[in-house]
Amino acid sequence: MTRQVEFFFDFVSTASYLAWTQLPRLVRETGTEILWRPMVLGAVMKATGNQPPPSIPAKGRYMRTDFSRWARRYGVDLHYPSRHPVNTMAAMRGAVAYLDRPEFPAYVRAMFEGFWVHDRDLEDTDVLTELAREAGIGAEEFREAVDRQDVKDRLRANTDEAVERGVFGAPTFFVGDEMFFGQDRLDFVIEELQRA
Amino acid sequence: MSKQVEFFFDVGSPASYLAWTQLPGIADAAGAAIVWKPMLLGGVFKATGNRSPVEVPAKGQYTHRDLVRHAERYQVPFQYNPHFPINTLLLMRGAEAYRDTPAFDAYLHVVFRAMWVEPRNLNDPEEVARTLEEAGFDAGEALEQAQSPRAKEGLKATTEEAVTRGVFGAPTFFVGEEMWFGQDRLDWIAAALRRA
Numbered sequence: 001m002t003r004q005v006e007f008f009f010d011f012v013s014t015a016s017y018l019a020w021t022q023l024p025r026l027v028r029e030t031g032t033e034i035l036w037r038p039m040v041l042g043a044v045m046k047a048t049g050n051q052p053p054p055s056i057p058a059k060g061r062y063m064r065t066d067f068s069r070w071a072r073r074y075g076v077d078l079h080y081p082s083r084h085p086v087n088t089m090a091a092m093r094g095a096v097a098y099l100d101r102p103e104f105p106a107y108v109r110a111m112f113e114g115f116w117v118h119d120r121d122l123e124d125t126d127v128l129t130e131l132a133r134e135a136g137i138g139a140e141e142f143r144e145a146v147d148r149q150d151v152k153d154r155l156r157a158n159t160d161e162a163v164e165r166g167v168f169g170a171p172t173f174f175v176g177d178e179m180f181f182g183q184d185r186l187d188f189v190i191e192e193l194q195r196a
Numbered sequence: 197m198s199k200q201v202e203f204f205f206d207v208g209s210p211a212s213y214l215a216w217t218q219l220p221g222i223a224d225a226a227g228a229a230i231v232w233k234p235m236l237l238g239g240v241f242k243a244t245g246n247r248s249p250v251e252v253p254a255k256g257q258y259t260h261r262d263l264v265r266h267a268e269r270y271q272v273p274f275q276y277n278p279h280f281p282i283n284t285l286l287l288m289r290g291a292e293a294y295r296d297t298p299a300f301d302a303y304l305h306v307v308f309r310a311m312w313v314e315p316r317n318l319n320d321p322e323e324v325a326r327t328l329e330e331a332g333f334d335a336g337e338a339l340e341q342a343q344s345p346r347a348k349e350g351l352k353a354t355t356e357e358a359v360t361r362g363v364f365g366a367p368t369f370f371v372g373e374e375m376w377f378g379q380d381r382l383d384w385i386a387a388a389l390r391r392a
Contacts, residue, residue: 048254056246058364062377069384168254181258184380188265 003032003196005189006174008162011095012088013066013170017116018181020108020171021076026186030193036104038095039159041170044152048168052085067161070183077117086115086123089155092144094132096155097145106135118127199228201232201385202370206237207291208284209303209366210263213312216273216367218306223383224328226389232300234291235379236284237366244364250283254295266379274322277315287318290342292350299333300358 007023009016023034045051062074064080071078073118091111098104110131114120120127125143134140145151162172166179173180201223205212212369223230239245250256260276267274287307294303310316317323325335341347358368362375369376371388 048252050252050255058244058359058362058366059246062362062364062375065375066377066381119364150293163254166254166257168252168258179261185262187324 003030003193004035004175005030005032005193006035006037008037008158008167008170008172008174009037010039010088010170011091011111011115011122012085013041013081013141015043015169015183016118016171017112018070018074018076018078019173019186020112020188021074022130022183024033026190026193029190032193036095036108037162038092039162039167039170040089040092040157042085042170043159044124044162047163050168062083077113079119081115081118081119081121083121083123086121088115088122090125090128091122091132093146093151093155094128094137094142096158097111097151098135098137103190107132107137108171110135139186198370199226199389200231201228201389202231202233204233204235204354204363204366204368204370206235206366207279207287207307207311208282209237210276210280210312211379212367213308214263214266214270214272214274215369215382216308218270218284218382219378219385220387222389225391226386228389228392232291232295233358234288234295235355235358235363235366236288236351238284239352240358240363240365243355243359243379251279260381263377270365273313275313275315277311277316279315279317279319280320283316284318286321286324286339286342289347290349291345292354293338293341293347295350302331303333303338306333 005018005026009020011017026032027034053063067078094107095111098107111122114127114131115122120131122128129142131138133139165174169181171183173185173189175196177187178192180189180192201219203219205216219230240259249259261384264274290303291307294300306327311318316327318327325339327357328338361370365377367379369385371382371385373390374388376384
């Protein structure tokens with residue numbers, strides 16, 4: 001059986017970005033296959049009664065320090081966008097629309113790096129189509145794709161499933177039924193995959 | 197100045213317990229001293245607007261799983277306390293009273309074990325007294341110490357200091373001005389102590 005890990009994420013989440021930068025290492029060390037599960041973090045928070053860490057100012061300040069430390073450890077860039085959080089619904093619909101397409105890795109990279117490295121506003125439709133174009137997706141095609149009902153439905157279904165399975169934040173990983181929350185649990189995910 | 201790590205904790209916090217099982221070894225290995233900072237987590241939550249993870253049910257369930265995983269990794273006993281949350285005011289005043297005395301280690305040991313290994317209902321003052329007596333403490337004297345103005349004021353001062361320095365949860369560590377939150381940041385603290 002192929003070892004698989006499900007990765008529930010939202011581009012809006014700093015920790016999702018940091019985790020994403022480490023997925024190649026995860027794949028290399030475990031030979032796992034990543035099942036990409038785009039979800040809407042805001043809807044998960046609302047459904048579970050969770051709140052983003054910055055709603056507590058002291059926690060928000062610390063979390064930034066913590067994420068910067070991890071970015072340094074990983075050797076990756078991290079710059080807080082000038083506007084955060086933003087509504088990433090359209091960007092996440094794009095992730096669903098292109099999930100099984102060859103452009104998907106480039107699309108995910110364009111969105112994560114656009115937001116967390118290059119300060120591109122993922123709520124701005126023009127910015128989104130530009131980033132999609134960088135991933136080799138035509139503007140017209142992209143606009144249509146994120147507006148498709150089946151795409152909207154799938155993103156909602158992913159989000160509902162996440163909540164049903166106990167997800168309360170992002171990123172969240174599943175190896176079988178074992179759930180791991182946070183980019184700082186990658187070593188536990190790797191251990192679990194090596195056991196699986 | 198000699199190397200030191202400040203440890204802000206509350207015995208009612210399971211993550212503080214797990215950190216306590218590991219910190220002395222880490223400090224010893226680095227040749228560092230632990231500066232014990234008993235604080236009232238409830239007071240920190242109130243001052244910062246933070247909440248216990250268990251107030252979001254999905255988060256509470258996962259947090260328990262996560263603590264069990266860490267206990268397994270550390271190879272230490274851990275039982276969730278069914279009486280949680282426990283009002284730790286008296287217990288933490290006791291910790292403050294014993295802080296700079298030879299009985300401090302024994303006090304923390306008996307209270308942490310009663311809270312997270314045995315686990316007992318330490319909401320009940322009689323159970324607290326029994327627990328202390330069994331461990332060789334004179335419970336009457338211990339409770340008197342805990343209710344002394346010195347202990348009350350000391351605990352209040354440390355709790356206020358914590359909030360002033362940006363603490364929002366337990367355990368929290370400082371090496372110099374650098375702050376870490378959580379028992380899952382111990383490797384960062386070990387690294388900081390090696391550098392210090």
